[in-house]
Amino acid sequence: MSEFHVRAAAEGEQRACLELLVEALHGKPVSDEVWAKMVASWPAAGKFAAFDDQGTLVGIASSFDTELTVPGGRKLATAAVDGVGVRADWTRRGVLTSMMAAQLADLAARGVPLAALHASEGVIYGRFGYGAATYGKGVVVERPRARLRDGVGCDGVVRFVTPAEAVERVPALYRRFAGDRPGFIARPDMWWPGFFDRLVTGDEGYRVAVHSGPDGDDGFVVYQSVDVRDRQTPERGALLQIRELHAATPRAWAGLWRFLLSVDLVSSVEGRGRPMDEPIAELLTDPRAVNTTEVIDDLWVRLIDVLAALEARTYGPAEPVVLEVLEVLDRQLPANNGRYVVGQSGVQRTTAEPDLRLGVDTLASLYLGHGLFSDQVLAGRVEVLDEAAAARADTLFHTARAPWCGTFF
Structure with missing residues (x-):
């Protein structure tokens, strides 16, 4: 089996990256006219590409830097993941996993606390820590x-x-x-x-x-x-x-x-x-x-830095809860693993016993205010160690307005 490697895309490789993405998503070939309109929105920066051992492009994971409004109104630095694709004859070989790992590691190294994307399929990105956060x-x-x-x-x-x-x-x-x-x-x-x-x-x-x-x-x-x-x-x-x-x-x-x-x-x-x-x-x-x-x-969110993300938003009127993110549930960014006390007065790491235990993907889906911890308990995605904690978390994370993105990328 041919091997592959992942690296940052170089200047001059952007069009090839777009052409591969469009092909993977079953779009029309990229004409010169289309490329002329896309070139300014498709820089080399923020792209990780996979190449086979002959140097042929077989995968792309792209993002650009922006800001996302979190509950309370703060604008938090966010990587908008605007294109992920693998060539059809290279799927199921670990290419996607390797590119996503490289992208997440880069975002963590740069101190970007959030990533967001629109998912082409609903079953792909949960395993990379993303959760559906707006509908x-x-x-x-x-x-x-x-x-x-x-x-x-x-x-x-x-x-x-x-x-x-x-x-x-x-x-x-x-x-x-x-x-x-x-x-x-x-x-x-x-x-x-x-x-x-x-x-x-x-x-x-x-x-x-x-x-x-x-x-x-x-x-x-x-x-x-x-x-x-x-x-x-x-x-x-x-x-x-x-x-x-x-x-x-x-x-x-x-x-x-x-x-x-x-x-x-x-x-x-x-x-x-x-x-x-x-x-x-x-x-x-x-x-x-x-x-x-x-x-x-609509928008899927990934908490690159759980502590920074939780600190950035505001919370409703309820007693604090202690959330635990388990290592097994955040393999890509193990620095997120641990316990966090979340309340109206702030967020910090703690060694206290947890009230609720969940994966980073589930926390991401609740982060912007959509849904309830109580519903995720019923779905088996949140483990309860204090029976009253889910109701408190529901109040803490609730937002008056439904989260919504409204921008395609």
Whole structure:
């Protein structure tokens, strides 16, 4: 069997890395036109590549540096893992495990406390310490039934912007949204060319509309119109598919939804991966016009430095709990193993007897405020040593707003 080795990708190898990733994910070949749009968002930095003994690229694990909002509003340094793939004829040989180990070791050495990714499959990344930390819902709003309550979303105006205007203005607008919702991720300058500019300047028909309130531009939506008419239903309207919708204020958010639901010749408005607590139905006189079509895992989080991550967030009003992370459950970064006392007054390592025992992947899934320790007890993912501790941990880790990312990478 051929051997392989993993090293940091070198300058000049970026396109080959992207081509391998796209092939592994069954995408279309990377044309010169696509590469010209992606090159600024796909630097060599942050990439670990696997090569066979002939020097041929067989795997890639990529990330870029950003910040993630944690409960309490602090922005914590985070590695956004934006591409992991192994060539089809090299799978099941340990390539993925070796690349992920190299990436985790590098992040720990650089002092990056968190990593995050969007998982292509739900069973891969738990073994590397990741947990599904945010979820999103799919919604479909039936346009003919969707009548907004009087006065909802009437405090501003919405206008279309050209693709060129969107590329110029939306990044600065997005920076206004750096609020306190856990899971919200910063978009560094290198993110925009490959993930936003390429979309809105492409040929898929995406439109960008901006909301303006008393203090200027304060929200935007990116969507496309899909013709769903056929010979049996020629009168059926179009489907509006939301790619992303962000607003700096609740009033701007409501104004954007008012705009979408006012577009003529539309049968329905659809959004995927929307916040779990987005109250669309509350805007309408008939809440049954809104249907939730799916609930999907969104952002997966990895605690590279458990102590630093726990110290960075705030906690609810409950007595402290002692959490134990076992060595067997964090093989990649054994420095995380140990006991941590977590309470409103702070977090620190301790030698006290544990109240709850869990793996770093389970802790990651609870870290941003999604879910309950009590549910993870039922699932067998948390061992209870103090019967009252799970309820205390539920209160400590709870957040008023559901965690949500809202950014693809």
